Each structure stands twice: as C-alpha cells, then as structure tokens.
Amino acid sequence: MSTLTQYLEAHAAADPRQRDVAALIERLAEAAGSLQRLISTGATGDAGAATGPAGDPNGGGDIQKVLDREADRLFLEAARAAPVAFYGSEEQDEAVVLNEGASLAMAIDPLDGSSNIETNVSIGTIFSILPVTDAHRADASGVFRQPGRAQLAAGFFVYGPRLMLVVTLGAGTHAFGWSPETGVFTRMGPLNIPAVAKEYSINASNARHWDEPVRLYIERCQEGVEGPRGRDFNMRWVASMVADAYRIFVRGGIYIYTGDRRKGYDRGRIRLVYEANPVGFCAEQAGGAASDGLQPILDIVPDGLHQRTPVVFGSREEVVEFARVMADPSSLTETSSLFGQRPIGGI
Numbered sequence: 001m002s003t004l005t006q007y008l009e010a011h012a013a014a015d016p017r018q019r020d021v022a023a024l025i026e027r028l029a030e031a032a033g034s035l036q037r038l039i040s041t042g043a044t045g046d047a048g049a050a051t052g053p054a055g056d057p058n059g060g061g062d063i064q065k066v067l068d069r070e071a072d073r074l075f076l077e078a079a080r081a082a083p084v085a086f087y088g089s090e091e092q093d094e095a096v097v098l099n100e101g102a103s104l105a106m107a108i109d110p111l112d113g114s115s116n117i118e119t120n121v122s123i124g125t126i127f128s129i130l131p132v133t134d135a136h137r138a139d140a141s142g143v144f145r146q147p148g149r150a151q152l153a154a155g156f157f158v159y160g161p162r163l164m165l166v167v168t169l170g171a172g173t174h175a176f177g178w179s180p181e182t183g184v185f186t187r188m189g190p191l192n193i194p195a196v197a198k199e200y201s202i203n204a205s206n207a208r209h210w211d212e213p214v215r216l217y218i219e220r221c222q223e224g225v226e227g228p229r230g231r232d233f234n235m236r237w238v239a240s241m242v243a244d245a246y247r248i249f250v251r252g253g254i255y256i257y258t259g260d261r262r263k264g265y266d267r268g269r270i271r272l273v274y275e276a277n278p279v280g281f282c283a284e285q286a287g288g289a290a291s292d293g294l295q296p297i298l299d300i301v302p303d304g305l306h307q308r309t310p311v312v313f314g315s316r317e318e319v320v321e322f323a324r325v326m327a328d329p330s331s332l333t334e335t336s337s338l339f340g341q342r343p344i345g346g347i
C-alpha cells in the first residue's frame with residue numbers, strides 16, 4: 001500500500017510539469033485534510049456558524065455559504081504555495097493571478113454539493129489542473145478556455161464518512177483514503193467503472209421540464225425487465241455530484257444533468273471547467289465515459305470559466321446508450337450514425 005506522496009513521486013518524471021502537478025496535489029491534499037477537520041468538528045452541525053448562507057451570489061450565480069468561502073480560502077492558499085499561475089474558482093467571478101511564470105493553472109469547485117452542507121451528507125471539492133503556455137502568459141483569457149483533453153491531472157475529494165481522493169494524472173484513476181490520525185492519504189487501488197449500469201442518477205423532480213429524449217431514456221429504464229432495456233434499474237440522487245460520482249466509480253451507474261426547460265437551465269446546472277471536465281477526465285481514465293449528451297465532454301472548447309454544460313457520465317455502455325437516444329429518439333433500435341463516426345470516450 002503506497003501513500004499519495006509515494007504515488008505522486010513515482011509519477012513525477014523528469015518533466016518539470018509533472019513535478020509541479022505533484023507539488024500542487026500535495027498542497028491540495030493538505031487543504032482537504034484541514035477542510036475535513038473543519039467539517040467534522042462542527043461546520044455541518046445544525047447550529048454551526050459555518051452553515052448559514054453568507055448571502056452573496058458566486059460567479060455561477062449561486063448564493064454562497066460560509067463553508068463555500070472557507071473552502072475557497074483554503075484552496076486558494078494551497079494554490080499560492082504551489083506552482084500555480086492562475087486560480088479559477090466557482091466562488092470568484094474572475095481568475096486570480098498567483099505566481100507569475102508558474103507552469104500550472106487550476107480550476108476548482110471548492111465546495112461541491114453546497115445544498116447538503118447543513119444536512120451532514122457527503123460534500124466535496126473538484127479540481128482541474130491545466131498547463132500554462134507562453135500564449136497564456138501574453139493573454140491570460142485563454143487559460144481556462146482549454147478543452148478538458150488538455151488537463152494534466154484532475155480529481156475530487158469527498159468529505160464523507162471517510163475523506164477520499166479520486167485522482168487521475170492521465171494514467172488510470174486511483175482512489176486514496178485519508179487517516180484522521182496521521183493526516184496521510186493511502187492508495188486503495190485503481191478505479192474501474194463497470195461498463196454496464198444498474199443505477200441512474202437524475203433529479204427526477206424536474207421531469208416535467210425535461211426534453212423528450214431525456215424523458216424517453218428514463219422511461220425506458222423505468223420499464224425495467226419488462227421493457228426494452230430488459231433489466232431493472234435502481235435510482236440514486238445525492239445532489240452532491242462528488243458523492244454520486246464516487247458511487248458510480250465504485251459500482252457503475254450513470255449521472256445525468258442535462259439542460260431542461262426551466263429558466264436559466266438550458267445548459268443544465270453543472271459547470272464545464274471545474275466540475276464536468278475533471279470528473280469526465282477521471283471517468284475516461286477509469287474506463288467509463290463522459291459526454292454532454294452527444295459529444296465527449298473533454299472535446300468541448302469552453303467559452304469561459306463559469307460556462308455551464310449538460311453532463312452525462314459513468315458506465316461506458318450506458319453513456320453511449322443515452323447518446324443513442326439523444327441523437328435519434330425515433331429509431332431506438334438502430335445504431336446512431338453519429339456514434340458510427342465519432343465514438344464517445346474513445347470507444
């Protein structure tokens with residue numbers, strides 16, 4: 001059993017960017033340990049000061065809670081102590097310029113699942129590590145407009161019954177568990193998302209706002225063994241993407257947050273650069289897939305740090321099945337020509 005430090009050192013080849021990535025992830029792991037201690041010593045308690053709304057909307061338009069801000073502060077400090085030139089956070093309108101000349105940019109959702117903070121349900125942190133090129137130094141506006149394929153590393157922490165880290169450096173996806181006694185993350189092994197899903201995750205309270213293909217896809221799952229899918233599906237929705245993602249990485253399933261007809265939800269709720277891309281990179285590296293419903297999520301060129309995107313990720317066969325319904329809902333028995341030409345997740 002190796003520690004996170006040993007794993008990172010083994011991957012830090014002569015390439016200075018790999019060493020820089022390792023240094024940053026070490027700092028993030030320390031910050032996550034601090035945040036876990038803060039959460040488990042009262043920040044999620046019913047009367048804790050850190051549970052109340054702080055009142056202001058963040059860059060994505062959501063109301064910030066105190067813990068959102070505290071998480072942002074901790075991870076900003078972690079980035080400042082690492083080779084990070086640009087820090088792009090859900091909790092800040094604009095990217096923050098840190099260490100000039102450093103090789104990395106980091107996009108982050110410091111606290112994912114904020115609606116669950118006061119309910120003692122798992123929450124998390126999602127991060128995406130990108131390269132900084134000379135072109136970005138001349139004009140920083142493009143640094144967070146790199147497609148997800150450009151990511152050097154990505155991952156997410158889950159503050160749950162156990163603090164977990166799921167991370168990819170582009171060579172598989174690995175899970176690490178944290179010990180509160182030692183503050184050390186220990187490797188638990190590679191994650192391989194089962195290709196076949198038995199569970200779907202979608203906020204079904206929005207069913208009346210869904211577009212036809214989404215309704216059809218879910219209906220076909222719900223028909224179970226008697227229906228066209230020929231098997232039963234269970235449903236899970238934690239409303240913390242990190243918690244839904246971790247479960248899916250461990251036992252398969254599909255997570256769906258598409259656009260719908262609610263005002264402001266035409267591209268759903270999930271942010272491309274610091275939510276969908278890092279989870280999508282981890283999913284692909286774990287043998288799964290991630291799309292915006294049709295195209296691989298990692299191929300999308302973002303139009304800005306806070307862009308929203310429809311997202312579907314998890315078991316590869318199920319992500320492809322969802323795309324098949326999206327692409328051509330009227331001919332559900334034929335293989336979509338779209339996927340004949342351009343498979344999802346490199347299938």
Ligand SMILES: O=P(O)(O)OC[C@H]1O[C@](O)(COP(=O)(O)O)[C@@H](O)[C@@H]1O
Nearest residue numbers: 109111112113114115203239240241
């Ligand atoms: O409340 P809804 O619409 O079900 O959305 C839940 C989704 O929104 C998110 O909470 C968005 O993340 P934030 O808490 O960082 O805004 C996801 O984690 C989760 O899956």
Ligand SMILES: [Mg+2]
Nearest residue numbers: 109111112113
């Ligand atoms: Mg989030």
Ligand SMILES: [Mg+2]
Nearest residue numbers: 090109111112
């Ligand atoms: Mg958040």
